[in-house]
Amino acid sequence: MTMHRVLTALGCALTAVLTTAWSGPLPPARPATKVVTHNGVMRGAAHDGYRTFEGIPYAAPPVGSLRWAPPHRALPWSGARDATRPASACPQPAGEVPGGSTDEGCLHLDVTTPDSADPAHPRPVIVWLHGGGLTTGAGSSYDAHRMATRGDVVVVTVDYRLGALGFLAHSGLPGSGTFGLADQQAALRWVRAEIGAFGGDAHNVTLAGESAGGYSVCAQLASPAAVGLFDRAIIESGPCTGSPDHPFAPYSVALSSACHGLGPRGKGRLRRRTRCRCLPATGESHPPSRSSGDRSTTRLRHPVAARRSCGGHRRGPFPSRPRPPRKQPRRGQWLGRGIIQAGNPVTPDTWPDVVAAFFPSPGQADAIIREYPVHDTDGGPVFGAVIGDANFACPTARADAPLAVHVPTWRDEFADEHAPPLTSGTPPFPLGAPHASELPYLFDLGGRPRALSPAQHRLAGTMIDYWTRFARSADPNGPASPQRPRHVTLSLAPDHIAPTRTEQLRHHCAFWNARR
Numbered sequence: 001m002t003m004h005r006v007l008t009a010l011g012c013a014l015t016a017v018l019t020t021a022w023s024g025p026l027p028p029a030r031p032a033t034k035v036v037t038h039n040g041v042m043r044g045a046a047h048d049g050y051r052t053f054e055g056i057p058y059a060a061p062p063v064g065s066l067r068w069a070p071p072h073r074a075l076p077w078s079g080a081r082d083a084t085r086p087a088s089a090c091p092q093p094a095g096e097v098p099g100g101s102t103d104e105g106c107l108h109l110d111v112t113t114p115d116s117a118d119p120a121h122p123r124p125v126i127v128w129l130h131g132g133g134l135t136t137g138a139g140s141s142y143d144a145h146r147m148a149t150r151g152d153v154v155v156v157t158v159d160y161r162l163g164a165l166g167f168l169a170h171s172g173l174p175g176s177g178t179f180g181l182a183d184q185q186a187a188l189r190w191v192r193a194e195i196g197a198f199g200g201d202a203h204n205v206t207l208a209g210e211s212a213g214g215y216s217v218c219a220q221l222a223s224p225a226a227v228g229l230f231d232r233a234i235i236e237s238g239p240c241t242g243s244p245d246h247p248f249a250p251y252s253v254a255l256s257s258a259c260h261g262l263g264p265r266g267k268g269r270l271r272r273r274t275r276c277r278c279l280p281a282t283g284e285s286h287p288p289s290r291s292s293g294d295r296s297t298t299r300l301r302h303p304v305a306a307r308r309s310c311g312g313h314r315r316g317p318f319p320s321r322p323r324p325p326r327k328q329p330r331r332g333q334w335l336g337r338g339i340i341q342a343g344n345p346v347t348p349d350t351w352p353d354v355v356a357a358f359f360p361s362p363g364q365a366d367a368i369i370r371e372y373p374v375h376d377t378d379g380g381p382v383f384g385a386v387i388g389d390a391n392f393a394c395p396t397a398r399a400d401a402p403l404a405v406h407v408p409t410w411r412d413e414f415a416d417e418h419a420p421p422l423t424s425g426t427p428p429f430p431l432g433a434p435h436a437s438e439l440p441y442l443f444d445l446g447g448r449p450r451a452l453s454p455a456q457h458r459l460a461g462t463m464i465d466y467w468t469r470f471a472r473s474a475d476p477n478g479p480a481s482p483q484r485p486r487h488v489t490l491s492l493a494p495d496h497i498a499p500t501r502t503e504q505l506r507h508h509c510a511f512w513n514a515r516r
Helices: 003-021 145-151 163-167 179-198 212-222 264-272 279-283 303-310 333-341 351-358 364-371 379-406 454-473 503-513
Strands: 032-036 041-046 050-057 080-082 108-114 123-129 154-158 200-210 232-236 321-326 411-414 487-490
Touching: 032 179, 050 145, 108 145, 108 179, 123 179, 123 212, 123 454, 145 154, 145 454, 154 179, 154 200, 163 179, 179 200, 179 212, 200 212, 200 454, 212 232, 232 454, 333 379, 351 364, 351 379, 364 503, 379 411, 379 503
Parallel strands: 041 080, 123 154, 123 200, 200 232, 232 321, 411 487
Antiparallel strands: 032 041, 041 050, 050 108, 108 154
């Protein structure tokens, strides 16, 4: 399947969500609060029950000779650095970030900490990696104050290099194809070294992400260079497993198959530019590369194999208590909606061509058409089911069993069929709980809360409780819970726990597993 297409489409969907969230003026800043780090003093903002520190540099600007190179340490500064407003997002086209961005000096992070946190009483830390297809997005889009205050945790949101600047692959570039992932590791090293000053527990760090951020968490689970940088993992809509030719994730590519068209002179010329002129390429999908390089690189291995290799040791390449990918029953509905709204109806007559375009392997399209027939007007939901099952639900289920052999695992399913719409306009068919629809339950996107019903507010609180209990005790049900379900559905009846694996899902996953 052309996973690049799916990843790009989902990135565009998330961009549309956050573009809507960013409209309107931001609330005024509150009084200042200061924290001393190894590089200097940060002056943040005090709010009602929490504090924020925005635009903290965790690495030097990756420009000039540092372009397409591993991140270097940030330089110290004198005086108090203003941390009361977001820094520039990493270079990307206009969309989620109004007007886009061309500022390569973008390796920053934001910290949200509850008033209860202080160095003498540190709180668990959740590091959030944003989605956006590895081409768009910004950590500052995710206002984490509800998670920080309700869950009594410190939340860190991270910006990392995107598109060609973050994932350009070339055999002559050390770390090629994974510079964005190396940035994430630099941010995690900053957290280990500095988060104590903000009231965070540097020895209790959970790495979390959604969509491309979820894939990034998978990459860090599979990278020996991430050893000891985090303790737990939450993965939303980013399955770790793929096919035999894509063993890390459904969309990673071997370095030998990546771009080789940039010679030494071309690299030198681009590094010497004051501003890189490859921004148009950031709108294209740039999947991370994997190689068999040494442990000093960000090379990727299959997460399950990485876990086996470390034998369960707490500080091995695979954290000792991960939380495997969460899924949504209609993750692929965004793509079905986009196909139809672009003027490509999915009907019984067009269905064979649509399937063949996304699944070009010989014989595969015919099998999919038989397994997922289209009848009259259900083409959009059927196509969404194919994408969701093939790339989210079934890879999640497939990874669950082998991971659970080595570490405690949980999986949940966001199933609020009445989740508020994330974009304007009327969809051509009911979307249910599509890609990214759980994000407003965890964050105020763009600093603004979505309109949730009282029942949805309760569900949001339940979700935050699960996330933060997991960050605190490695068990989303809490250490004193008499019942510890491993598979749950998060719906508008949050007190009701139900299994996620239905007979229909088992049947469809057996179909996809037979075609790996």
